[in-house]
Amino acid sequence: MSPAFDKVHQLLKQLPGLGHRSAERVAMHLIVEKPERLEPLCSALREAAEKLHRCPVTGNLTEGEFCEIYAxxxxxxxxxxxxxxxxxxxxxxxxxxxxxxxxxxxxxxxxxxxxxxxxxxxxxxxxxxxxxxxxxxxxxxxxxxxxxxxxxxxxxxxxxxxxxxxxxxIGFGLPSGGGIVFADAATLRNALEGRKKF
Amino acid sequence: MRLLRLHAENFRNIALTAVDISADSVFLLGDNGQGKSNLLEAAGLVTAVRSFRTTETRPLIRQGQAKGRVFFRLEHERRGETEITLTLASGTKQIEVDGESVSRLADFIGQFPSVVFSAEDIQLLRGSPGLRRRALDLTLAATDADYFTTLSRYHRALRDRNKLLKDGAPTANRRPFERLLATEAVKLIAARKIGVGRISASLIECYQQLCEVNEAPELQYKADATALDADAFLSLLEQQTRRDEALGSTQRGPHRDDLAFRLKGKSAREFASDGQQRGLVVAFRLAQLRYFQACSGIAPVVLADDVLGELDPSRRAGFWRAVGPDLQVIATGTEPPIGDARSWKVIYVKDGIFEDEAAAVR
Structure with a gap:
């Protein structure tokens, strides 16, 4: 398309969960369709990157000294x-x-x-x-x-x-509300092995 | 189980074909290199999405095409009429059963059993241990989802351990993977021992029916490591550590197992005649048929790739005795089948095009 667009596309494609097509859609969305969303997104990302860090005790993300859960x-x-x-x-x-x-x-x-x-x-x-x-x-x-x-x-x-x-x-078994017939063999096996006294 | 229709699209030399193979006995007739075996190969994918000729997916896809597709309609003892679509792209295989996609191979493998008889089978006896392990694993995995899971977990843990050995990682990093490797190894050894015993028992009967002589055939499991429990396997690994570290890979374990074909108490590879060796591998495939049928209760489809012509008349009669009248057979050959009790539906094959008798006469 254009070198500037291609660069954005390439960078987005490197993000987890984004393939060729979805990266293209995100790029089009932010640059052409809804450019007003671009600046808030960029500043939110920058702010989060500045403020967030790993909790030194738990490894969770936090803006304070320790993560909220630990605190x-x-x-x-x-x-x-x-x-x-x-x-x-x-x-x-x-x-x-x-x-x-x-x-x-x-x-x-x-x-x-x-x-x-x-x-x-x-x-x-x-x-x-x-x-x-x-x-x-x-x-x-x-x-x-x-x-x-x-x-x-x-x-x-x-x-x-x-x-x-x-x-x-933790146990590995059937999803809640799911019938046994929908579970694959490995899940059923785990569910049987991890059964509880009733 | 009985295959009713098979469509192949961009598969080997086949651009697009739809073949009615619903008869009891189907014979694909044509000169060499016309595509008979390709169709048989496509049919064989129904069991484990694995070809009997290659371990790679790329050669299965027609040159210049990105994807190949094989569609089956079949009659199944438990599921009734079922449709399966296999889509092959380089490195990936997609499976759909009755329109629903199957995400785990373990949920598919072995539900639709078939056994391929091929001239290449002689390599089971003469070739490397890897070929015999592959045949054994396929047989056991196709009838036992647990075996398949154990096998995949074993190989994953093995690759992890080998990587750590290559990287010279400390023992503490290796130990967690060794514990898992040991657990899966012991399960594999036990399952293989039982499985080979059962296949060997069938082999005796099948060889007798095929060759009409009692030469005491036997399939022997040669476990590389005979650990009875995970601790025993772990101590074996420990003894081997220095060697493993020096070579950068795991030297002992089920990935080095082998099978031995024996006749009259001696190794068939060294002592049996050419005819005896060929008889043994055909009997092995027959035993595989019985194993599938006994374990799953589903009648496997017999896919005979140009092997009937190789058998002499008495062995051919023996072959049909062992197969029995009830299994569907799809065979290939360069000459029309003669002298067999089966009434064949003949399909003529030329340049990847398949025509039945009526069409060929027109």
Whole structure:
């Protein structure tokens, strides 16, 4: 089209979730269709980038010293739910089912993608454990080889010799309101293995 | 199960064809290089979206085209009349069953069983262990979704561990992956042991029916590591660590397993005659047919690629005895089938175009 447009298109395409077509649509929208949205978006992004940082304790995003959840005195700080990403944390928060605090790893161990322990946010969690702040760890990591390996790593390297801390993994099973016939074989298997006494 | 119609579009040398293959016995007749095997190859994709001739998708797509498509209408014991569309693009395969897209191969594989008999099968006996593992994995995965999951998880953990070995990562980084590798390895070894035992039992019967001699055929599972539990496998890995680190990959485990075909207590690869070896691999495919039928309760479709001509009359009679009268057979050949008890529907193949008898006469 034009070099300026192509540059915007290329940069947008590099964002997660945007393919060739959707990047083109976003570029057209902001430049041609609704140019009045461009400036508010840019300044909001710039402002967020300036103000937001990782909570030094939990790894969640915050504008203050600590993240809101960790700073909330009503939350039980001795229970820590470990998640891979901030959106994972937000999803659990939306459920309203959890009253403890979080720890965000910002990824999972994945040798094939070059992600090792040093690339993940393990240190502040190790510090919390060492300081005796934690008595229960809930692992809410993905249900694949890399997610499971990360669980094992936490158990082996961060909780070695700490029998005083209880550790559990969230269950993987059927979605609420979903019929059994709609579930795939792997989900059904997990649901059966993770069944509860009734 | 019975295939009723098959459409292929931009598949190998076929631009577009729609063939009625609903008869019990269908014979694709034509000279070499006309596209008979291509249609049979397309038909074989129905089981696991895997070709019996290549592990890559690109060669399946017609030259100059971005996508190839194969459509099936079939009659299925459990599902009734079912339509399947497979769309092949380089690197991706899309599956649709009755208009619904299937996102996980594990949910599809093995529901629609078929067994290909091909002249290349002799490589099962003479070729590398990888070919035998592939045949075994396909047989077991097609009838057991758990096996498929275990196999994929094992290979994922193996690739992760190998990457860590190559990168010289510390033991602590490797250990979590080794634990998972060990868990899946032990499950694989146990499932393969049972599976091979069952296939071997069928092989004896099928060989007897095919060759009418009792030469005590046997399929033996040669596990590279015979760990009974995950801890035992882990200690094996530990013993191998220095070697693995030096070579940058995992040297022991189910990815190095092999199968041995034996006849009269001896390795068939070294001691059996050419005829005996060919008999053994045909008997193996027959045993695979029975295994599919016994495990899934669904009658597999027999796809015979130019092998009937290779069998002598007595073995050919034996072949039909072992297949039985009830399975649908789609065969290819350069000569019309003669002397078989089946009444064949002949389809003439030329330059990727398929015409049945009536059309060919016109």
């Amino acid at each position: 909330d005195i009503a939350r039980r700080k001795e229970i820590v739910c470990v998640v891979e990403t901030v959106p994972d944390l937000m999803a659990i928060e939306r459920s309203g089912a959890y009253r403890g605090v979080y720890h965000v790893l910002h990824g999972k161990l994945s040798p094939l993608h070059g992600v090792g322990p040093n690339d993940l946010n393990f240190m502040p969690l190790a510090t919390r454990i060492e300081n005796g702040e934690v008595n229960e760890l809930i692992l809410a990591l993905s249900n694949d080889i890399e997610g499971e390996a990360t669980c094992h790593y936490i158990q082996d390297e961060l909780l070695a010799g700490r029998d005083d801390i209880s550790i559990s993994r």
